[in-house]
Each structure stands twice: as structure tokens, then as C-alpha cells.
């Protein structure tokens with residue numbers, strides 16, 4: 001598709017769509033709990049629909065009246081063997097978290113996905129789930145999808161995660177819930193990652209103890225349905241935060257931005273770079289805020305260490321931001337970017353370089369020189385939604401020529417209304 005170029009400024013107010021991580025988990029917890037769970041403001045992106053379809057295929061009734069999602073939970077014991085292979089589409093989160101549920105169920109099932117998902121390593125969940133008693137077969141030594149999972153009787157695990165991954169942690173928590181009563185699994189994180197699974201487990205009446213990076217999960221738990229309101233996705237809000245900062249003459253008010261502190265690395269980074277941010281309202285129970293952001297003069301910075309898991313999905317759009325800041329920005333310790341929907345170190349560097357940016361990929365991140373004018377180019381998302389949205393925001397800075405985005409439909413993975421929202425904000429100036 002042809003992208004809009006040469007924006008005169010983005011202005012207006014936007015309610016950010018539902019958080020993808022919380023939306024997936026609301027379906028999963030709703031299914032394994034007993035009773036009816038009502039979910040408000042869920043994200044109806046393709047990834048979340050893959051999760052919904054998987055549970056429908058396992059016999060869970062899920063109703064959607066366009067506003068509320070009603071999940072008629074069956075408990076683990078009520079989940080049935082699916083008649084077909086489960087299509088996880090593009091979604092790493094669906095695949096890894098559902099594997100933790102399937103690991104304890106007494107039947108065989110197969111998970112598969114698109115070209116991108118078929119290259120994503122599942123050994124990170126397959127190995128510990130096998131240690132707990134599941135029988136899992138993947139492709140090659142990295143256990144790439146399709147994954148065949150034959151669930152079994154699980155026993156508790158004492159496991160130190162070799163990677164900082166909320167997906168692996170969450171998969172093991174779902175498996176640990178199915179171990180016998182009296183057993184306790186110990187999961188130790190490499191770095192603290194998003195805490196949505198732990199928080200939702202408590203919301204559904206479960207038990208979990210978290211102390212720093214150590215998590216204890218008792219087996220044999222009985223979960224009870226509840227009502228969930230999904231806050232907006234800060235990973236989607238990130239595109240508008242950056243757009244407002246770098247497109248001259250912009251001012252945007254973002255409502256409903258999720259501010260769980262394991263996700264707010266981008267707010268810390270842009271504040272340190274000099275962004276003009278204002279918190280207009282903050283709801284500490286819903287963990288969401290209304291944020292005003294204006295075009296700002298920014299300075300480059302270093303992003304590394306513990307900050308990385310708190311902004312991992314925002315690094316592509318942060319890289320674009322860095323091309324417009326003063327001085328150099330260095331991103332380190334982000335090798336996990338290589339195993340996302342694409343190798344995001346290579347694809348971010350290639351697509352921004354094609355537009356004239358000065359960006360060097362490194363083994364675990366990138367080095368970006370600032371204040372670089374961008375020019376028109378053709379960018380291919382290669383099926384990666386975040387690359388597509390980054391290119392669409394970058395094109396707003398291009399003053400002439402044609403910006404072409406190939407495979408733009410990938411954006412529907414996490415943000416189906418992205419171009420409508422862009423149109424609205426761009427039309428207001």
C-alpha cells in the first residue's frame with residue numbers, strides 16, 4: 001500500500017485499543033476457570049482471535065456481542081481434544097502460553113502457524129515442559145512449529161529461565177497449576193518481565209508468590225471466573241507517542257494507556273530523552289492513564305539491561321525516534337529481538353537505512369545516529385506488524401516521493417484500526 005507522507009502535525013485524542021498480552025490471557029484464564037468470565041475492551045486483533053479460536057476448538061463457548069466477550073469456562077478438566085490442528089497464525093504468545101495448558105491435558109494436539117511463526121524457537125518452552133512430564137515434538141533442534149503436544153501427568157519444576165521471556169514464564173505457570181496439590185513449582189526469571197499472568201492468576205482466585213525474580217506456584221489450583229477490563233496497549237500507544245514527538249506541530253492525548261510498571265520502559269526512555277509528557281489522569285486500580293504528548297527536542301541515550309524487557313516490543317519505534325534525536329542512541333542486551341516475528345535487529349536496520357537513516361545493527365542491538373532526514377522508500381513488513389507501523393510513522397516525516405509498504409496487512413495482528421486512527425490524528429491539523 002501507498003503510505004501517507006508529509007504530515008503537518010498529528011493532533012487530537014485517541015482511546016488506545018486493548019492490550020494484546022492481557023487480551024490473550026483473559027481468554028486463557030476465562031477458559032481454565034469455572035463460571036462465566038466477562039471481558040470488556042478486548043483487542044480483536046488477529047493474534048487474539050487465534051487464541052479464541054483455539055479454545056473454541058477445545059470446546060469452550062466464547063460469545064462476542066461486539067462489546068463484551070463472555071467465556072464459559074470449563075476448567076482444565078473440561079477442555080476437549082480439538083478435532084483439527086490448532087492454527088496459531090502469527091502469534092508467539094498464543095503458541096507458547098497454550099502449550100503450557102496443553103502440557104497437562106490427556107490428549108494429543110498440534111499447533112502450527114504462518115511462515116514467521118514456523119521460524120520461532122519453541123525449545124525454550126518445550127524443554128522445561130518436557131522436564132515436567134509433557135511429550136512434545138517440534139521441528140529441528142530448536143523445536144520449531146508445528147509442535148505436537150501429548151499432555152501428561154505433570155510434576156512441579158524448579159527452573160531458572162535462560163532467557164528473559166514472559167511467554168516462557170507464563171507457559172510454565174499454566175503447566176504448574178496442573179501439577180498435583182501439595183507440589184510447588186519454583187520459576188526464577190533471568191530479568192523481571194511483564195507480570196500480567198501473575199496478576200491475572202490472583203484476579204481469578206489463584207495463588208502465587210512473587211519475590212523479586214522468584215515465583216512460586218502451587219499445583220492443583222481451582223480458578224473462578226471474574227470480570228476483566230482490558231487497559232489500552234502501551235505497545236500500540238508507543239507509535240503515537242513517538243509520532244507526536246517527532247512530527248513537528250503535534251499534540252496528542254492518549255486515553256486508556258496501560259501503565260503496569262513492567263511495561264512502561266518507553267515512558268522512562270522518552271522522559272530521559274527530553275519528551276514533553278503530561279499525565280492528565282491516572283487510575284491506579286485499572287493501571288491506566290491519560291497522557292498528553294507534544295513535539296519535543298530530544299537527546300539520544302543508551303537503552304540496555306533491565307530496561308530491555310520493559311520495552312522489548314517498542315524497540316523498532318524507539319529506533320525511529322532515535323534517528324530524529326540529537327546525538328547517538330545505543331541499544332544493547334536486546335538479542336531477543338532476533339527471534340520475534342522477524343529478526344527485528346536486521347529488519348529495523350534495513351528498513352530505516354533504506355529511508356536514509358544512519359543505523360548500524362550489532363549482535364545485541366543497534367547504534368543509531370540522530371537528526372537524519374528520511375526519504376521515501378519501499379519497505380516490506382516481512383509479515384511483522386511492528387515494522388509496518390514503524391514505517392507508517394516514519395513516512396509522515398518524508399517530504400516528497402512515494403512511500404510503499406509491502407505486506408501492510410500484517411498490522412492487523414495487533415492493531416486493526418491503526419490506519420483509521422492515523423487518518424483521524426493526521427486530519428486534525
Ligand SMILES: O=C(O)C1=C[C@@H](OP(=O)(O)O)[C@@H](O)[C@H](O)C1
Nearest residue numbers: 021093164165166167168312313
Ligand atoms: O507474554 C507476552 O504477552 C509477550 C511477551 C514478549 O515476548 P517474550 O516473552 O518472547 O519476550 C513480547 O515480545 C510479546 O509481544 C508478548
Ligand SMILES: C=C(OP(=O)(O)O)C(=O)O
Nearest residue numbers: 090091092093094313340
Ligand atoms: C513479539 C510480539 O508478539 P508475539 O511474540 O506474540 O508474536 C509482538 O507483538 O511484538
